[in-house]
Amino acid sequence: MKKNEIEKKLKKIMSIVFTIDESKIDTNTSNQNIEAWDSLKHLSMILAIEDEFNIRFTNKETALINDFKTIVDIIQNNLKPKF
Amino acid sequence: MKYIDLIAKNKILGSQLDSKKFEIHIISNIIVNELNNILEYSLRTNNINAICVKTDYDNIIQNAETYKESSCIIIFWELANIIEDIIYIQNSISDQEVKTLEEKILNQIDYLLKCLDKSRLVIFNKFSFNQFNSSFYFNSKIEKICSNLNDYLISKKNKNFFLIDLNKIFNIKGLDKCINYRDYSSIKTLYTFDFYRDYVEHITPLILVNNGKAKKVIIFDCDNTLWPGIIGEDGAIEIKKNLKSSTGKFFYQIHNIILDLYKKGVILCICSKNNEKEVCDFMDNNADLLINSNNFLLKKINWNNKHDNILEISKELNLSLDSFVFVDDSEFEINLINNKIPQIKTLLVPSQIYDYPRKLLNFIPYFHTTKLTDEDKSRNKSYQNQFQRESFRKKFSNIEEYLKSLDITIDTYIDKVSIVSRMSQITQKTNQFNLTTKRYTELEIEEFIKDPKFSLIAISVSDNFVNSGITGLCIIEYLDNNTAKLDTIALSCRILGRKIEEVFLDIIINFLNKKNIQFVHSCCVRTSKNEQVLNYFDNNSFELIKTSENKKDYKLKLNDYHYNNIDYIKINYEKE
Numbered sequence: 001m002k003k004n005e006i007e008k009k010l011k012k013i014m015s016i017v018f019t020i021d022e023s024k025i026d027t028n029t030s031n032q033n034i035e036a037w038d039s040l041k042h043l044s045m046i047l048a049i050e051d052e053f054n055i056r057f058t059n060k061e062t063a064l065i066n067d068f069k070t071i072v073d074i075i076q077n078n079l080k081p082k083f
Numbered sequence: 084m085k086y087i088d089l090i091a092k093n094k095i096l097g098s099q100l101d102s103k104k105f106e107i108h109i110i111s112n113i114i115v116n117e118l119n120n121i122l123e124y125s126l127r128t129n130n131i132n133a134i135c136v137k138t139d140y141d142n143i144i145q146n147a148e149t150y151k152e153s154s155c156i157i158i159f160w161e162l163a164n165i166i167e168d169i170i171y172i173q174n175s176i177s178d179q180e181v182k183t184l185e186e187k188i189l190n191q192i193d194y195l196l197k198c199l200d201k202s203r204l205v206i207f208n209k210f211s212f213n214q215f216n217s218s219f220y221f222n223s224k225i226e227k228i229c230s231n232l233n234d235y236l237i238s239k240k241n242k243n244f245f246l247i248d249l250n251k252i253f254n255i256k257g258l259d260k261c262i263n264y265r266d267y268s269s270i271k272t273l274y275t276f277d278f279y280r281d282y283v284e285h286i287t288p289l290i291l292v293n294n295g296k297a298k299k300v301i302i303f304d305c306d307n308t309l310w311p312g313i314i315g316e317d318g319a320i321e322i323k324k325n326l327k328s329s330t331g332k333f334f335y336q337i338h339n340i341i342l343d344l345y346k347k348g349v350i351l352c353i354c355s356k357n358n359e360k361e362v363c364d365f366m367d368n369n370a371d372l373l374i375n376s377n378n379f380l381l382k383k384i385n386w387n388n389k390h391d392n393i394l395e396i397s398k399e400l401n402l403s404l405d406s407f408v409f410v411d412d413s414e415f416e417i418n419l420i421n422n423k424i425p426q427i428k429t430l431l432v433p434s435q436i437y438d439y440p441r442k443l444l445n446f447i448p449y450f451h452t453t454k455l456t457d458e459d460k461s462r463n464k465s466y467q468n469q470f471q472r473e474s475f476r477k478k479f480s481n482i483e484e485y486l487k488s489l490d491i492t493i494d495t496y497i498d499k500v501s502i503v504s505r506m507s508q509i510t511q512k513t514n515q516f517n518l519t520t521k522r523y524t525e526l527e528i529e530e531f532i533k534d535p536k537f538s539l540i541a542i543s544v545s546d547n548f549v550n551s552g553i554t555g556l557c558i559i560e561y562l563d564n565n566t567a568k569l570d571t572i573a574l575s576c577r578i579l580g581r582k583i584e585e586v587f588l589d590i591i592i593n594f595l596n597k598k599n600i601q602f603v604h605s606c607c608v609r610t611s612k613n614e615q616v617l618n619y620f621d622n623n624s625f626e627l628i629k630t631s632e633n634k635k636d637y638k639l640k641l642n643d644y645h646y647n648n649i650d651y652i653k654i655n656y657e658k659e
Contacts (some may be wrong), residue, residue, distance in 0.1 A: 013087050040116055043270055047117060051086040051276055059265060 001053075006075050009052055010068065017045045030067030053079065086276055090120050096127040097134070105133045105294070108150045111159035112141040114272040118279045125283045129291055130405075140271075144191050147198040155204045155290060158195075161273060162210050162229055170215040173224045185228050189235055196239055203524050204293045205244045206286055209233050213250050214262050214273065242525045245289055252281045288448035295511040295522045298428065298449040299402055301344060302393060304411040305355040305362055305384070308432050309341075310334055310372065315357060319365050326371050336440035338373035340447070345378050348459030349450045350400065350466060352381040354392045354409070359384035380466050389416050390423040400466070401576040403514060403612055408446055456505045458552040465577060468549035486581055487651040489546040493583065494655045495590055496541040496553070498532045505553045506541055513573040514612040516584065518605070518619065521571055523558075536561050537570075540594060542587060544578045554578045557591050562604070567595055569605040572619075579615075585647040588623050590654060592644050603639040623647075 014029065015022040018036040031037040046062055049055075049071070055078040057065070065071050084092075107122065109115055119135035126133035136153070139146055143160060150156050163170055165188065176184075199205050212229045236246055253261050261278040274282075291297065306313040311325035311334055325331055345351055355362065362384050366376040376382065381399060383392035389411075397404050405426040411417050412432035420429055430446060433439050458465075472489070496502060507525040514520065523531075531537040542555040554575035560568045569591070574584060595603060605620055607613075617635075621627060624644045625637035 016087055016090050039270060040114065043114075043266060043272060044117060046266075047276060048087045048090075062265070 001079055003072065003076065006072055006079075010049070010071060010075070013045060013048050013052060014068070017041055017048060025068065027069045049075065055079065086117075089124050093120050093124040093127065096124065100127060100130070100132040102130065102132045105131050105154050107133055107135045107155045107157065108138050108153045109135055109157045109159065110138050110143050110146070110150065111161070112143060112164050113159055113161050114140060114270055115159050115274065117272070117276060118282070121276070121279045121283050122286075125287045126290060129287070129296060131290070131294055131296070144195060147195045151198060151201065153202060155206070156199060156202055157206045157286070159208055160210065162212055162225060163215055163273065164271060170225060176224065181224050181228065185231060188228075188232060192232070192235060192239070196244070200241070201526065203243060203527075204290065206247060206289065207236060207244060208247045208249050209236060211249045211253075213253055214258065247286065249282075252278060252285065256281055291449065293511070293524075295514065295520075297406070297512060298408050298446070299406040299512075300350040300352060300396070300400065301408045301410065301446075301450075302352040302354045302396065303341075303379075304413070304416065305353060305357055307412040308410055309337070309374065311436075314361055314365055319369065322365070323369065323371050330436050333436045333439055335373060337443060340440060340443050341374055341378065344447070344450065345463060346460065347450070348462035350463060351379045352383070352396050353379045354383045354389050354396070356386055356389070357384050380463055380470075388419070390419055393420065393424060393427070401515070401579070408449070410443070456508055458505060458508075458554070461552065465549050465551055469577060472546075472548045489548070489581070490653075491544065491546045491581060491583070491651070492653045492655065493586060493590070494543045495657050496543070497594075497657055498539050499541060500529075500532060502541055502553050503528050503532070506539060506556050509553070509556045509573050509575065510571060513575055514610065515576050516574040516579055516616055517610075517613055518572045518616055519570065519608045520610050520613065531558060538594070540591060542590065544583055551575070551578050555583070555587055557587070559591070559595070561600075565600060566602045566604065567598075567600045569603060582647070582649050582652060584619070585623065586649055586652050586654065589646050589648070592641065592646070596641055601641050603641065605637045605639070607635045607637070609633045
């Protein structure tokens with residue numbers, strides 16, 4: 001999956017989970033600048049991402065999921081074919 | 084559907100439904116937030132304006148009092164989180180400590196159930212230890228606690244209290260698909276989306292049935308749906324051979340399910356593109372089939388399109404389409420019905436026939452009321468007689484003459500305890516002739532009977548053809564010594580069109596007269612299904628005092644009431 005496709009899907013997920021406009025989400029979006037990003041919403045977002053991309057994050061990865069850019073990287077990493 | 088799309092669609096549905104809100108409180112000692120959207124969506128697609136109200140985490144007992152008035156309470160009380168890491172420390176707890184813990188939980192259950200005993204619907208998940216169990220050959224302490232607590236819950240079961248066995252979902256899906264081991268330790272969320280989806284699928288019928296949305300009719304196609312093969316092409320001999328093959332036994336399982344539905348009062352019909360005579364001959368002269376054509380009340384076996392046939396069935400039965408289920412082996416026919424009549428629930432016969440009986444069984448909870456009444460058991464017979472009556476009616480030149488010939492008798496029952504189940508069922512299932520469409524549980528009906536401020540008049544109707552059983556109910560509330568309010572008037576659609584509507588009102592007014600009531604208040608609340616009752620009070624001496632969007636309020640001075648006095652209907656008043 002191309003990076004911009006991942007970003008598009010992630011924007012949609014974040015906008016629905018945090019109830020904010022998609023246009024307000026960019027690479028700088030993080031748990032520091034979204035008020036609604038509490039621990040429950042954080043979990044909802046993780047589960048929604050896993051469901052959307054059909055992937056499963058490791059414990060270590062879930063701890064890193066704090067900003068848009070990192071999330072895209074982690075998703076990309078998970079979607080790489082594993083040998 | 085992806086979870087994120089479900090959230091978005093759920094939001095849209097929530098803004099579109101304008102019916103009364105159905106509040107659900109999910110109380111738990113774990114985090115179950117993701118269940119909210121999935122459950123709301125499932126109910127909203129069934130036209131229940133569900134809303135999961137935010138509740139405090141792990142305050143099941145502390146907040147029990149506040150859930151008294153909720154329409155529906157769902158309890159996730161997980162043993163795994165009753166004491167932090169109990170699963171791992173159980174062996175170091177003494178037997179005395181285990182006993183004390185068990186007693187504490189039993190007391191809490193008692194308190195909780197006492198708080199919720201008037202609630203309309205309580206869904207309590209049975210305790211389970213399976214999420215973390217590790218031993219196959221001896222009973223762990225937690226397993227013993229679990230078993231004792233569940234025995235206690237079963238002993239406490241009452242009419243509005245349903246126990247759900249989560250282990251059955253674990254069995255179907257597998258533990259790894261159900262349990263979120265990764266996030267449980269950090270944020271106490273124990274279950275996965277997969278689990279919630281299955282859980283919601285299991286409890287949705289329970290909530291629908293409790294909201295007067297039970298299915299009533301199931302329509303089957305014939306070829307490859309009731310038997311293996313095509314009667315018009317393969318012929319009876321070939322189908323008999325097929326029935327004896329390895330695939331045939333799955334159709335016997337289907338026949339047994341059908342016979343069970345028949346006995347429970349579900350109305351069975353056939354809608355098939357075939358020659359009627361050929362199908363009926365095959366069904367009635369074939370010892371190899373467990374079912375026969377008499378099990379099916381209406382048979383639309385012709386070459387018309389199935390959509391029109393099903394609309395006709397709905398009209399003839401006088402039942403709305405959202406109470407129908409349709410089963411067919413043709414994807415084309417199923418898609419046609421899904422498109423043309425989306426309110427019908429459909430089942431496509433699976434291509435792997437061994438899946439068919441199990442899939443059909445999954446529909447059974449959508450039909451069942453909480454308790455089977457005598458009326459359920461005799462429903463098919465009663466409808467058959469109704470159709471005989473219809474053909475008898477055609478012999479008469481006018482309706483009056485016909486009604487006179489029926490020798491209709493109405494028996495009345497006042498505050499009768501032995502028919503509580505049926506009275507509740509009338510409020511839950513009657514949609515068309517229902518002035519206020521208020522749904523009451525058996526517990527609520529029992530409370531009305533005990534309360535001197537209420538009277539309940541039920542009627543049963545019989546004629547030359549059939550005894551329809553208890554088919555009408557009026558709930559009266561006394562506002563003061565002179566004034567009463569008609570809270571509910573509901574009549575089953577099986578007895579409509581025979582002047583019973585008018586006579587029932589005579590019975591009610593006569594009853595109130597004897598109680599020295601002088602004024603009666605009543606109202607008619609419009610729903611999508613009760614068009615036919617909108618002028619009921621206008622046509623029967625009541626004075627319209629207020630009209631709002633969906634409601635008309637009426638008043639009647641008892642002296643002004645014009646009795647309908649229909650002399651050919653006999654009324655047996657119950658001696659009070």
